[in-house]
Amino acid sequence: xxxxxxxxxxxxxxxxxxxxxxxxxxxxxxxxxxxxxxxxxxxxxxxxxxxxxxxxxxxxxxxxxxxxxxxxxxxxxxxxxxxxxxxxxxxxxxxxxxxxxxxxxxxxxxxxxxxxxxxxxxxxxxxxxxxxxxx
Numbered sequence: 546x547x548x549x550x551x552x553x554x555x556x557x558x559x560x561x562x563x564x565x566x567x568x569x570x571x572x573x574x575x576x577x578x579x580x581x582x583x584x585x586x587x588x589x590x591x592x593x594x595x596x597x598x599x600x601x602x603x604x605x606x607x608x609x610x611x612x613x614x615x616x617x618x619x620x621x622x623x624x625x626x627x628x629x630x631x632x633x634x635x636x637x638x639x640x641x642x643x644x645x646x647x648x649x650x651x652x653x654x655x656x657x658x659x660x661x662x663x664x665x666x667x668x669x670x671x672x673x674x675x676x677x678x679x680x
Contacts, residue, residue, distance in 0.1 A: 587612045602653040606661045609668045616668040633665040639673035
């Protein structure tokens with residue numbers, strides 16, 4: 546994602562890779578890792594992700610615990626159309642400072658959490674580790 550900032554010239558953009566949180570144990574923004582380095586299945590990862598979000602932001606959307614395929618099946622399985630909800634896929638990159646800003650100010654706000662709970666099935670995935678980018 547590239548954005549223009551007030552202090553960048555018209556022909557330059559800033560990429561979110563330019564602003565990242567160093568992977569250091571002392572960083573106050575990263576007391577936990579969203580996804581473990583090794584895991585048995587997607588449910589284990591998402592449970593870890595949820596725990597990390599709760600620890601960092603004190604609140605977070607209700608995440609679907611299971612595979613994306615199962616989330617889609619649940620989303621569209623109901624025979625009643627009004628009970629169907631779209632799947633919101635949230636892709637997280639922990640090394641970007643913009644991820645923290647987005648989560649803290651928008652994604653984990655009470656209004657957004659309530660709206661998502663009522664209207665979407667939220668399936669998260671973390672692509673911080675290279676191995677998770679190919680899932």
